[in-house]
Amino acid sequence: MDRVVVGIGEWSVLKLNGVLVCLGLGSCVGVALYDSSKKMGGLAHILLPRPQVSDNSNPTKFASTGIPFLLEEMIRLGASKSSLLAKIAGGSQMFSIKGREDKINIGARNVEVAKDTLKDLGIPIVGEDTGGSMGRTIEFYVSDGTVKIKAIGRGERKI
Amino acid sequence: MNLDSIHLDILKELGNIGAGNAATSLSQLLNQRVDMSVPEVKLLKLRDAPYILGGPEIPVIGVTVLIEGDGEGQILLLFASDSAERLIRNIVAGFSPGDISNEIRDSVLLEVGNIVGSTFLNALSSFINLKLIPTVPASTYDMVGALIDNALAIEMAEDDIIIIIVTDFTVKGETIEGYMIFVPKPEFLSKIFNALGVSS
Numbered sequence: 001m002d003r004v005v006v007g008i009g010e011w012s013v014l015k016l017n018g019v020l021v022c023l024g025l026g027s028c029v030g031v032a033l034y035d036s037s038k039k040m041g042g043l044a045h046i047l048l049p050r051p052q053v054s055d056n057s058n059p060t061k062f063a064s065t066g067i068p069f070l071l072e073e074m075i076r077l078g079a080s081k082s083s084l085l086a087k088i089a090g091g092s093q094m095f096s097i098k099g100r101e102d103k104i105n106i107g108a109r110n111v112e113v114a115k116d117t118l119k120d121l122g123i124p125i126v127g128e129d130t131g132g133s134m135g136r137t138i139e140f141y142v143s144d145g146t147v148k149i150k151a152i153g154r155g156e157r158k159i
Numbered sequence: 160m161n162l163d164s165i166h167l168d169i170l171k172e173l174g175n176i177g178a179g180n181a182a183t184s185l186s187q188l189l190n191q192r193v194d195m196s197v198p199e200v201k202l203l204k205l206r207d208a209p210y211i212l213g214g215p216e217i218p219v220i221g222v223t224v225l226i227e228g229d230g231e232g233q234i235l236l237l238f239a240s241d242s243a244e245r246l247i248r249n250i251v252a253g254f255s256p257g258d259i260s261n262e263i264r265d266s267v268l269l270e271v272g273n274i275v276g277s278t279f280l281n282a283l284s285s286f287i288n289l290k291l292i293p294t295v296p297a298s299t300y301d302m303v304g305a306l307i308d309n310a311l312a313i314e315m316a317e318d319d320i321i322i323i324i325v326t327d328f329t330v331k332g333e334t335i336e337g338y339m340i341f342v343p344k345p346e347f348l349s350k351i352f353n354a355l356g357v358s359s
Contacts, residue, residue: 024304135305
């Protein structure tokens with residue numbers, strides 16, 4: 001079975017079976033899109049909410065550009081937009097420093113922009129494990145759309 | 160930004176000066192000899208950064224200091240759990256391991272972060288004549304990948320390259336490997352090279 005690790009700012013799509021993985025998400029957000037009729041899954045490993053300058057070099061680094069990009073790629077590979085569902089995980093705040101919360105709560109902004117972008121694209125979010133202060137590893141099983149989430153000290157969750 | 164060997168040499172030199180000063184401060188705190196050196200400055204692609212300590216899921220102790228003032232960025236000190244444990248044991252010599260509470264561990268690590276972060280920044284400040292102020296440190300125990308992506312995101316790492324300054328701590332002849340990750344915002348890195356008369 002294919003096991004594809006999706007690094008920071010990267011994306012990947014698998015069909016029928018295999019696992020798409022993001023290792024150690026902190027404030028990053030993993031956005032999983034799934035077309036159950038085609039058993040096709042796509043995963044983007046998002047670092048930031050939006051590009052500050054127009055930067056087209058690596059669209060999946062950003063939520064605002066990465067999710068539409070992943071959607072386009074999946075449609076090109078045969079997914080149908082109307083059957084796509086989304087699951088998202090990550091977006092933690094790994095540490096706190098008093099008085100600097102606005103600067104360091106980037107994880108929450110990633111989640112917010114990811115949700116807004118999915119809403120604008122009309123893709124329903126059917127599973128979510130976001131926020132908190134823990135790192136997460138996610139495994140997205142393309143055969144049935146399950147996303148397993150591992151975090152230190154919390155055990156495993158499925159969404 | 161294109162970084163070539165002259166930029167790396169400068170960063171390594173800054174790292175060594177900062178490490179030397181930090182070692183002196185730590186020696187005074189511990190009342191025993193501490194050496195710090197920078198054997199290596201690495202430039203890594205974004206996707207490779209979480210692999211520096213063996214893999215993104217490896218649990219580590221991280222101490223973060225934010226940089227404020229004329230330049231913005233972050234210093235992240237990373238220790239594998241056993242390295243952190245040895246560092247703490249050396250610093251609180253005289254306690255038996257069972258007597259070292261989590262509170263003591265935490266405050267020792269924060270103090271180390273404080274000293275290393277502020278002395279590195281002092282060295283950098285005087286070299287490039289910019290006012291740089293460290294925040295209070297914060298410590299975390301979690302997956303190394305999570306700490307690194309968080310640092311990159313906070314500093315809006317638009318570039319796909321990050322700088323890692325590898326730092327060895329030697330206490331009582333025992334080498335304790337740590338990683339100091341210096342993540343300047345891109346405009347701060349440009350300021351550093353400009354101040355040193357090296358165009359970026």
